[in-house]
Amino acid sequence: xxxxxxxxxxxxxxxxxxxxxxxxxxxxxxxxxxxxxxxxxxxxxxxxxxxxxxxxxxxxxxxxxxxxxxxxxxxxxxxxxxxxxxxxxxxxxxxxxxxxxxxxxxxxxxxxxxxxxxxxxxxxxxxxxxxxxxxxxxxxxxxxxxxxxxxxxxxxxxxxxxxxxxxxxxxxxxxxxxxxxxxxxxxxxxxxxxxxxxxxxxxxxxxxxxxxxxxxxxxxxxxxxxxxxxxxxxxxxxxxxxxxxxxxxxxxxxx
Numbered sequence: 302x303x304x305x306x307x308x309x310x311x312x313x314x315x316x317x318x319x320x321x322x323x324x325x326x327x328x329x330x331x332x333x334x335x336x337x338x339x340x341x342x343x344x345x346x347x348x349x350x351x352x353x354x355x356x357x358x359x360x361x362x363x364x365x366x367x368x369x370x371x372x373x374x375x376x377x378x379x380x381x382x383x384x385x386x387x388x389x390x391x392x393x394x395x396x397x398x399x400x401x402x403x404x405x406x407x408x409x410x411x412x413x414x415x416x417x418x419x420x421x422x423x424x425x426x427x428x429x430x431x432x433x434x435x436x437x438x439x440x441x442x443x444x445x446x447x448x449x450x451x452x453x454x455x456x457x458x459x460x461x462x463x464x465x466x467x468x469x470x471x472x473x474x475x476x477x478x479x480x481x482x483x484x485x486x487x488x489x490x491x492x493x494x495x496x497x498x499x500x501x502x503x504x505x506x507x508x509x510x511x512x513x514x515x516x517x518x519x520x521x522x523x524x525x526x527x528x529x530x531x532x533x534x535x536x537x538x539x540x541x542x543x544x545x546x547x548x549x550x551x552x553x554x555x556x
Contacts, residue, residue: 309325309545309547313328317380318383323380328549333415337417346434347434348403351379381396407444410444417447419449420473423457433460439465450468450469470498470499473501476503486511489511492520499542501523503524522540524544527545527552534556
């Protein structure tokens with residue numbers, strides 16, 4: 302059985318500020334077989350690539366992403382925090398990194414042949430708007446066949462399928478889901494109920510039985526976030542489709 306594909310979590314985020322063009326380029330250069338990133342809506346309805354709902358951590362500003370336009374976010378420095386926190390990895394070019402629009406990230410990836418995982422970061426009040434905006438960006442994209450749209454907000458999945466029936470979708474689950482489910486196999490039923498074709502789960506949820514049931518259900522399984530190559534090596538024969546990691550170069554070197 303082949304090893305899992307190695308997917309870069311928010312780019313090569315061990316060595317560059319997450320969700321920036323620099324991090325995605327570094328992932329490509331490292332040989333990553335896919336990239337993963339988060340998308341939110343800016344004030345002007347443009348989907349932008351950033352994880353947090355505000356800029357406190359990566360932009361060192363109090364503003365919420367939803368309160369700024371995409372043009373304003375394109376002028377926010379989201380790299381200097383990385384230089385300060387990790388001086389041994391600092392680079393002057395990181396201070397020039399700003400919040401990219403989804404369309405800008407896809408443009409950077411135009412010659413990239415790997416998978417592209419787009420995580421929708423939304424709440425009940427803006428879920429439909431975010432799905433609609435993202436689907437409009439990728440609808441005519443030549444990269445559509447590479448894109449997998451995923452979300453913890455499972456109601457986003459049927460919205461994606463309504464807007465863009467040929468888009469691949471994945472149900473996203475963290476470890477806390479087991480506070481509500483008695484058995485891991487219920488993850489598959491829940492994903493199916495919302496129309497997802499794939500599963501994306503926290504590494505703590507992975508068991509041989511879950512992998513077997515996912516394979517029987519023909520639901521490709523992606524695991525996040527794994528930075529230990531030994532973990533992946535020990536599970537390389539379970540049929541996991543892909544592993545999302547902050548350090549794709551280290552993970553690839555292990556195989």
